[in-house]
Amino acid sequence: MLVKDFTFYLPQELIARHPLAARDSSRLMLLGRASGSIAEDTFGNLQKYLRPGDLLVMNDTRVIPARLYGHKPTGGKVEIFLLRRLTGGEEVWECLLRSSKKFREGQEILLESGMTAVVLSRCDSENWLVEFRGEELFQTWLDREGHIPLPPYLQRDDCHLDRERYQTVVAREPGAVAAPTAGLHFTRELLSQLASSGIETAFLTLHTGLGTFQPVRTLHVEEHQIHTERFVISRETADAVNRTKAAGGRVIAVGTTSARTLEYSAQQSGRVEAGSGEADIYIYPGYNFKIIDALVTNFHLPESTLLMLVSALAGREAVLGAYREAVLRGFRFYSYGDAMFIS
Numbered sequence: 001m002l003v004k005d006f007t008f009y010l011p012q013e014l015i016a017r018h019p020l021a022a023r024d025s026s027r028l029m030l031l032g033r034a035s036g037s038i039a040e041d042t043f044g045n046l047q048k049y050l051r052p053g054d055l056l057v058m059n060d061t062r063v064i065p066a067r068l069y070g071h072k073p074t075g076g077k078v079e080i081f082l083l084r085r086l087t088g089g090e091e092v093w094e095c096l097l098r099s100s101k102k103f104r105e106g107q108e109i110l111l112e113s114g115m116t117a118v119v120l121s122r123c124d125s126e127n128w129l130v131e132f133r134g135e136e137l138f139q140t141w142l143d144r145e146g147h148i149p150l151p152p153y154l155q156r157d158d159c160h161l162d163r164e165r166y167q168t169v170v171a172r173e174p175g176a177v178a179a180p181t182a183g184l185h186f187t188r189e190l191l192s193q194l195a196s197s198g199i200e201t202a203f204l205t206l207h208t209g210l211g212t213f214q215p216v217r218t219l220h221v222e223e224h225q226i227h228t229e230r231f232v233i234s235r236e237t238a239d240a241v242n243r244t245k246a247a248g249g250r251v252i253a254v255g256t257t258s259a260r261t262l263e264y265s266a267q268q269s270g271r272v273e274a275g276s277g278e279a280d281i282y283i284y285p286g287y288n289f290k291i292i293d294a295l296v297t298n299f300h301l302p303e304s305t306l307l308m309l310v311s312a313l314a315g316r317e318a319v320l321g322a323y324r325e326a327v328l329r330g331f332r333f334y335s336y337g338d339a340m341f342i343s
Contacts, residue, residue, distance in 0.1 A: 001221040001285065006311065007302040008323045016332035017154050019165040024187050027331055027338040029322060036318045038325055043185045043339050046296075052198030053249035055240055056296075059180035059257045060203040062171035065146025067158075070111040076100060078109050080117060081149065082142075083127060083177065083210060084230070091138040094123050095130045096210070103128065112145045149177050151213060151335055153301070166335070175207035175230065181298045181335045182255030200244070202237040206230070206257040206279065216303055226282035226305065231261045235274040241291065242271050250293040250343075256306050259283070259292050259313075266290040284308040285316055294343040299326060299333040314342045 020026055024044035031038055041048070050056075066082040081096040097103050097119070109117040115134035122128055132138045148158040148166050158166075168183035169191070191201060211227025218224045241262065244251050253259035264279040265272045270290050285308065295313055300306040311319045322340065331338045 003216050003218060003221055003224075003303050005316065006221070006304075006307050006320075008320055008327070010302065010327060010333060014327065014330065014333050014337075015153060016334060016337040017156055019161070019184070019336045022187075023165075023169075023185055024190050026185050029326060029331065029338070029340045031314055031318065031322050031340060031342045033314050033318075033342060036315075036321070038322055040329070044187075044190060046190065046341065047194055047197055047199070049341055049343065050194065050197070050199050050252070051250075053244070053247060054199045054252055055244040055249060056194070056199065056201045056252050056254055057237070057241065057258045057262060057292075058168070058170055058183050058186070058201060058203055058254040059206050059208075059261070060168075060170045060172050061176040061180060061205050061207050061257075062174045063148060063167055063176045063179050063208075064174050065142055065163075066149045066177045067147040068111060068117075068142075068145070069147070070109045070117065072099070073108060073110065080109065080111075080130065081177070081210070082146075084175075084207075086129070091132040092120065093130055093132070094127050096126065097128050097130070113141060115141050115145070151178065153334055154336070170203065173205045173207075173232075175205075177210055178208040178212050179335065180206070180208060180255045180257045182258075182296045182339060184336070185296075185339050186254070200240060202240040204234070204237050204258060204261050205232040206261045208257055212306070216305060221284050221308060224282070224305065226280055228278040228280040229257075229260075230276070231264070231279045232276040233261065233265055233272060233274050238265070238272045238274040245271075245291070251291055252294040252296065252343075253292045254296045256295075256297060256300075256309050259295055259309065262291040263287075263289060283312050285312045287312045289313060294341070297340050297342065298335065299323065299331060299337055299340065301334070310340075310342065 028043045068080040079098040083094045107119040120129040148162045264281040
């Protein structure tokens with residue numbers, strides 16, 4: 001398959017650069033897998049399209065304020081992007097570093113409020129190991145001084161509102177550098193309403209990494225190397241998913257991150273297993289889904305692995321047709337945009 005077969009025209013004005021006033025007021029496109037039918041509603045009416053016995057699986061990862069700004073002792077500006085914390089007692093992180101000049105081992109970077117970053121060594125051609133030193137706990141400092149790492153396509157700096165709205169209402173496990181955006185539409189009231197209607201919700205954790213924005217640079221879809229992301233599936237969630245499948249209910253992944261985690265877990269046995277690790281599953285058309293029956297998702301970038309995953313579930317032509325219709329109807333795209341329910 002050619003990567004260019006997953007492109008579509010998107011006017012720039014349809015990119016949602018700010019969230020709506022109410023999470024569940026976003027529009028909801030309904031795409032039928034069997035019929036290819038397209039309908040429209042408001043996300044707050046999602047319950048109309050679910051039924052007792054369905055199980056929603058949500059990603060409870062929490063976005064960390066991963067973008068930091070500082071300067072070298074000589075005055076040169078530096079941007080630090082936290083990728084992941086290394087295990088151990090020290091505050092050592094794998095980071096991306098950006099500056100007008102090259103970095104060297106042992107170099108100090110001065111940050112706000114007395115925190116210092118020391119460049120330790122290279123991880124690879126792009127990333128560095130950096131140790132953070134200061135008088136207060138790094139996590140306390142980070143929560144106050146760090147910036148929410150908004151996706152590059154929003155083309156703006158983060159603001160105070162993003163600290164709340166670029167998190168889902170179920171976010172509780174810090175570690176992601178990008179939000180599981182399909183979950184942004186849910187409110188606590190909506191989740192309570194669904195529970196009262198016999199629709200269960202289970203949680204897993206996938207710490208969305210910077211690789212989620214990595215463009216596909218190969219000519220053919222199959223040649224792309226997928227990124228890895230840390231995940232945790234609890235025994236409770238694994239049992240809920242397997243119980244739902246056995247009872248004939250639908251397992252509905254909220255977002256591509258939940259979908260990838262569930263399908264990764266079921267690769268060997270066809271059942272979801274409790275555990276943790278690094279998920280590196282690459283889903284594109286031709287993939288045989290083992291677990292998920294339906295998907296709540298946002299509208300994704302052209303030629304992205306996320307669009308390929310959605311196309312694997314509903315068919316490339318049906319998905320691209322739905323995207324063309326979304327453009328005609330003025331749907332809002334990407335992280336703060338509208339939603340799609342594929343069933």
